[in-house]
Amino acid sequence: MxxxxxxxxxxxxxxxxxxxxSYTTRVPYYPLVVDYAKGCIIxxxxxxxxxxxxSSAAVINTGHNHPRIVNAIKKQIDKFIHYTPAYMYHKPHTDLAEKLTEITPGNFDKRVAFGLSGSxxxxGAIKAARCFTKRPKIVSFLRSYHGTTMGAISVSGYNIGMKKNLGPMMPDVHFIPYPDSYRGQYNNEDLISGYIGSFKELLTTILPPEEIAAVIYEPIQGDAGVIVPPIEYCKELNRICKEHGILLIADEIQTGFGRTGRMFASEHFDIEPDILVFGKAVASGMPLSGIVAKKEIFESWNAPAHFFNTAGNPISCVSAIETIDIIKEEGLMENAVQRGKYIQDRFxxxxxxFDCIGDVRGKGLLIGVDIVKDPITKERDINKTAKICWRCWEKGLILAFFSGSVLRVAPPLTLNQGEAERAMDIIEESIYETEQGMVSDEVLKEIKGW
Ligand SMILES: Cc1ncc(COP(=O)(O)O)c(C=O)c1O
Known part of the structure; x- marks a missing residue:
């Protein structure tokens, strides 16, 4: 073989x-049983x-088993493993909350609530927005991915499969198209006016703005295939929200903690969201997520209605404190920018x-590469994408894809130049060999992707 x-x-x-x-817990890729991971190597x-x-779906930004993370976790385990912050106080919990209010966008008073998963x-963000505004409706985006709990899946517009037979979903969620310059319905000159215009039309026809609690969005749509919106679109969206008292919820679960070359992707667009949701990379693989919101939003919600017994676990909290320090002190955001540029230039x-590469886009080390049957029609080439990823695995590179046909480049932010070059050589060979018909259709029975 x-x-x-x-x-x-x-x-x-x-x-x-x-x-x-359960089949529902997995996205099938290749037969790889992980035994050891260090830095960018598995x-x-x-x-x-x-x-x-x-990087475990953009979770391991600091590299696998960073020695500072391992040390912090070991030290905390020797002290105590958990006591629920719902009943008692602990220092890692309060220290992390303080740090998060400092590093998230917006020079205003904030409050934090921790969770266990991004979802x-x-x-929690939806509940906070409804409670503060006393309005029911939520606006979200087509092709967005926000998770799988009942609220998160209800505001996700990723694909039909996710929602089939699960209804009724949470009511009063309305979807609008995300500004997509590659596959969207508007050409570049009309991009901002077109997408903003369609949102404004909703507000004057079927969606009374005074009934909308929040717009939830990904500052860069991740699983949709790394769709980077124009900065002017984001500013205009933010302005319309402010005008109508609609809260802006930024889902930074995938884009946060240095992934795009800034601590949070909202910074690229000069946006200070009312509510920011984080997860994934925050604790370098330990389970933790949370919400940072303007103080007044959380203060209006003065009842124990969003807590989880093992959320804010001290081991996860010390790991998160160390993660934030490593990202800053070891220059991981700068590294993401440099390595990301090299990778985008190579693609x-x-x-x-290769005509099958239709588009290359992204920021920092969140990069999407659209694989198409024809660069003019932009028809997705789902089978070719799967075969390229399979070939990469055969040659020693873990490469995944999303939205059927978009190669997902999201290595740890510690990636060095030698690793980046080797990985790109593997990708180049894999595309060539797939184009030459050297990867059998049989592999399509195994690798399904997301
Ligand atoms: C943008 C975004 N939101 C929400 C989620 C859900 O996070 P979790 O799987 O931790 O519940 C994800 C996970 O992939 C995500 O990428």
Whole structure:
């Protein structure tokens, strides 16, 4: 067999997983059972090594098992593992909350509420917005992904499969299109006026603005395929919200903690959201999420109605404090900008060689590469995308895709130049070999992607 050695050891675990785990908890990629991870490198239980261009879905921004994170966790474990902050105080919990109010956009008083997963904090943000404004409606975006709890899935516009047979969803959620300069319905000159115009039309026809609690959006749409909105669109959206007393909720779960070259992606667009939701990378892999909101928003919600027994766990909190310090002190945002530029430049150069690369976009180390059947029609090439990722795995690179046809480049922010070059060589070879028909259709039974 071409590629990594896979023995019965791996097959047994995968069979067991299929026997005992719910299918709904997994997005199928390749037969890789993780055994060890350090920096940007993962080893499977067979001893095969891979460069990680996924970083556990943009969770491991500081690199796998950063020694400072490991130390902080070990020290905390020796003290105590958990006591619920819903009943008692602990220092890591309060220290982290203070730090988060300092590093999030906006020079105003803020309050923090922790959760366990991004989804749980999206639900909390919706509750906070409704409670503060006393309005029911939420506006969200088509193709957005906000999570899988009932509130988060209700405001997600990602795909039909996610919502099928789960209804009724949370009522009073309304979807508008996200400004997409590559696949959207407006050309570049009309992009801002077109998308803003369609939102304004809703506000004068079917959606009374005084009934809208919040607009929830991703500052860069992640799972939709890394869609970067024009800065003027974001400013105008923000202005319209302010005009009507509608809160702006920025879902920074994927874009936060240095991923795009800034601590939060809202900074690229000069936006200070009323409510910011974070998760994923905050604690370098320990479970933690949360909401940072303007003080008055949380103060209007004066009842214990958003707490979870193991949220704000002290091990997760010390890991998060260390994560924030590492991102700043070790120059990870600057590294994301430099490595991201190198990767985007390499992909752009490949566009001359391969017609299947339709578009390259992103910021920092959140990059999407659209794989198409034809650069003029922009028809998605879902099978080719899956085969390229499979070939990359065979050659020692973890590369995933989203929205069916967009290669997802999201390595740890510690990626060094040698790793970036090696990974791009693998991608170039994999695209070439896929184009040459060297990857069998059989692999499509295994790799389904997101
Ligand atoms: C933008 C965004 N929002 C929300 C979520 C949900 O986070 P979680 O899976 O931690 O619930 C994700 C996760 O992928 C995400 O990317």
């Amino acid at each position: 071409y590629g990594p050695i896979i023995t019965q050891k791996t097959k047994n675990i995968i069979e067991k997983e299929r026997k005992y785990l 080893k499977d239980i067979e001893g095969n090594e891979f460069i990680d261009f996924l 749980s904090s999206v639900d 752009r150069a490949l566009m001359d060689k």
